[in-house]
Amino acid sequence: xxxxxxxxxxxxxxTGIQALNDVTLSVEDGEFVFVVGPTGxxxxxxxxxxxxxELPTSGVVRVHGRPVDARHDHDVxxxxxxLGVVFQDFKLLPxxxxxxxxxFALRVIGSPPEWIPAQxxxxxxxxxxxxxxxxLPRQLSGGQQQKxxxxxxxxxxxxxxxxxxxxxxxxxDTSWDIMKVLSRINLHGTTLIVTxxxxxxxxxxxxxxxxxxxxQIVRDERRGRYASDLN
Amino acid sequence: MGPxxxxxxxxxxxxSLAFAARxxxxxxxxxxxxxxxxxxxxxxxxxxFGAAILVLQNLHRVAAAAEEQVLAVAYLRDGLNxxxxxxxxxxxxxxxxxxxxRFVSRAEALRRLEQSLGGRVNVRDVVRANPLPDSMEIxxxxxxxxxxxxxxxxxxxxxxxxxxxxxxxxxxxxxxxFVRLAGGVAAAVLALVAIIVxxxxxxxxxxxxxxxxxxMRLVGATASFVRRPFFVEGxxxxxxxxxxxxxxxxAAYWLFVTRATAAWPFLRLxxxxxxxxxxAIALVVVGxxxxxxxxxxxxxxFLRTR
Ligand SMILES: Nc1ncnc2c1ncn2[C@@H]1O[C@H](COP(=O)(O)OP(=O)(O)OP(=O)(O)O)[C@@H](O)[C@H]1O
Ligand SMILES: [Mg+2]
Numbered sequence: 001x002x003x004x005x006x007x008x009x010x011x012x013x014x015t016g017i018q019a020l021n022d023v024t025l026s027v028e029d030g031e032f033v034f035v036v037g038p039t040g041x042x043x044x045x046x047x048x049x050x051x052x053x054e055l056p057t058s059g060v061v062r063v064h065g066r067p068v069d070a071r072h073d074h075d076v077x078x079x080x081x082x083l084g085v086v087f088q089d090f091k092l093l094p095x096x097x098x099x100x101x102x103x104f105a106l107r108v109i110g111s112p113p114e115w116i117p118a119q120x121x122x123x124x125x126x127x128x129x130x131x132x133x134x135x136l137p138r139q140l141s142g143g144q145q146q147k148x149x150x151x152x153x154x155x156x157x158x159x160x161x162x163x164x165x166x167x168x169x170x171x172x173d174t175s176w177d178i179m180k181v182l183s184r185i186n187l188h189g190t191t192l193i194v195t196x197x198x199x200x201x202x203x204x205x206x207x208x209x210x211x212x213x214x215x216q217i218v219r220d221e222r223r224g225r226y227a228s229d230l231n
Numbered sequence: 232m233g234p235x236x237x238x239x240x241x242x243x244x245x246x247s248l249a250f251a252a253r254x255x256x257x258x259x260x261x262x263x264x265x266x267x268x269x270x271x272x273x274x275x276x277x278x279x280f281g282a283a284i285l286v287l288q289n290l291h292r293v294a295a296a297a298e299e300q301v302l303a304v305a306y307l308r309d310g311l312n313x314x315x316x317x318x319x320x321x322x323x324x325x326x327x328x329x330x331x332x333r334f335v336s337r338a339e340a341l342r343r344l345e346q347s348l349g350g351r352v353n354v355r356d357v358v359r360a361n362p363l364p365d366s367m368e369i370x371x372x373x374x375x376x377x378x379x380x381x382x383x384x385x386x387x388x389x390x391x392x393x394x395x396x397x398x399x400x401x402x403x404x405x406x407x408x409f410v411r412l413a414g415g416v417a418a419a420v421l422a423l424v425a426i427i428v429x430x431x432x433x434x435x436x437x438x439x440x441x442x443x444x445x446x447m448r449l450v451g452a453t454a455s456f457v458r459r460p461f462f463v464e465g466x467x468x469x470x471x472x473x474x475x476x477x478x479x480x481x482a483a484y485w486l487f488v489t490r491a492t493a494a495w496p497f498l499r500l501x502x503x504x505x506x507x508x509x510x511a512i513a514l515v516v517v518g519x520x521x522x523x524x525x526x527x528x529x530x531x532x533f534l535r536t537r
Pocket of ligand 1: 037038
């Protein structure tokens with residue numbers, strides 16, 4: 001059973017913009033997928049449909065084999081607890097320590113308090129930030145902040161991690177650092193979908209590449225490059 | 232202890248309530264300046280609202296005291312026996328708009344007269360026999376009905392004459408009505424202003440925290456879980472402001488009553504101990520309710536998914 005499935009999915013925003021147009025895609029358990037394409041082609045929209053931030057205008061989105069259903073609040077919450085999401089701008093809480101930022105994700109879903117410290121430390125270890133747990137975000141570099149947000153995304157041990165341009169704000173070396181962290185998470189069996197404009201990383205890692213153009217999938221290669229071989 | 236399922240659910244509820252309380256309280260402290268600004272804003276608004284209630288209470292007392300004076304006195308013919316008097320009283324009670332009818336014997340009337348003369352004059356020393364007739368005091372349900380009641384009372388057999396002071400009554404009635412209406416409208420408007428100001432203040436504090444809300448939703452917190460800490464925080468803000476408003480208003484009003492009555496003893500102000508409980512209840516209820524509801528409404532805007 002595929003981890004993620006889109007069946008003839010279209011998304012038209014209220015403004016009239018057709019962000020996705022008849023997209024069909026299937027991602028297996030444990031896959032690592034890059035979503036690439038020019039700006040404004042619907043990459044972020046695709047991810048937003050997966051965590052039910054937006055709903056498709058038509059078509060069906062399935063995650064873990066279940067159709068994404070945003071009619072009930074508890075369905076949305078349950079879906080999001082099974083996903084980790086990472087953004088270009090980190091979205092950390094500036095007035096909380098690294099530890100509290102990660103723990104926040106567990107506290108707000110009502111995890112038993114006695115489990116939280118161990119789980120937070122394990123997540124911080126996985127991203128290589130074990131000794132920064134008392135720092136505030138502003139005391140960290142951009143790369144470290146992104147690692148905190150990755151730790152927060154994985155602390156509840158989701159089967160799927162979605163990353164929307166996770167290296168968009170980072171220099172090349174730091175970008176590689178982040179990609180290594182994400183690859184390691186994928187090696188442990190987590191399904192990973194990453195949107196990116198970083199050609200070097202995509203070309204070196206040679207993972208599955210899905211290219212969008214004008215809201216449609218124009219290329220889907222098992223071990224692809226950033227740009228198609230024809231160019 | 233119940234089945235493990237129930238116990239686990241209770242445990243989860245306890246955890247989430249503890250989170251809401253702790254998170255609400257710490258974020259109240261963490262956003263120090265914002266919280267202080269919000270509390271001050273709510274405080275000032277509640278102060279105005281509370282002051283309006285105090286003014287209203289005093290106006291109400293003045294109006295009630297004036298209305299007390301509104302009555303008709305029916306003087307009875309001499310020589311009525313007890314049964315005839317009872318009949319007469321019942322006839323008067325049957326008149327439309329009459330609230331109470333009370334018999335005042337000529338002896339009581341004399342006693343009152345002497346009292347109103349300050350107890351310095353003994354009327355019996357001047358005239359040997361009591362010159363006053365028996366009478367009935369008639370209180371109307373509404374002051375405005377008095378002329379009609381007096382008219383009807385004059386027609387009752389056994390009544391010699393009716394004195395009603397119709398003219399002054401009409402003016403007191405109109406003034407009392409106006410005072411009540413104006414006071415009520417003013418208090419309602421101020422309550423509305425208070426609610427709007429508090430809602431807006433709370434909205435600002437929540438706008439400042441939309442990242443928190445966004446992240447909570449993103450990691451799968453339920454809407455009610457997101458709402459609860461803000462609920463607590465809003466209640467703290469509203470409650471603290473209300474408490475401060477009650478204390479300062481109470482002190483100020485007490486001081487005012489003490490000073491004013493010392494200077495002008497004829498002023499019949501409502502004493503602080505009598506007036507403040509109503510104010511305290513009104514302010515605390517408005518503070519807490521609007522604090523809690525206001526945050527709920529504002530948070531709801533950020534919880535909406537498309
Ligand atoms: N919330 C929204 N409301 C209306 N239109 C939107 C919204 N979000 C995105 N769009 C539009 O939908 C189209 C696709 O946007 P999307 O953000 O998915 O592109 P993208 O591929 O992620 O672009 P980029 O590479 O710049 O991040 C764009 O034209 C964008 O302007
Ligand atoms: Mg994007």
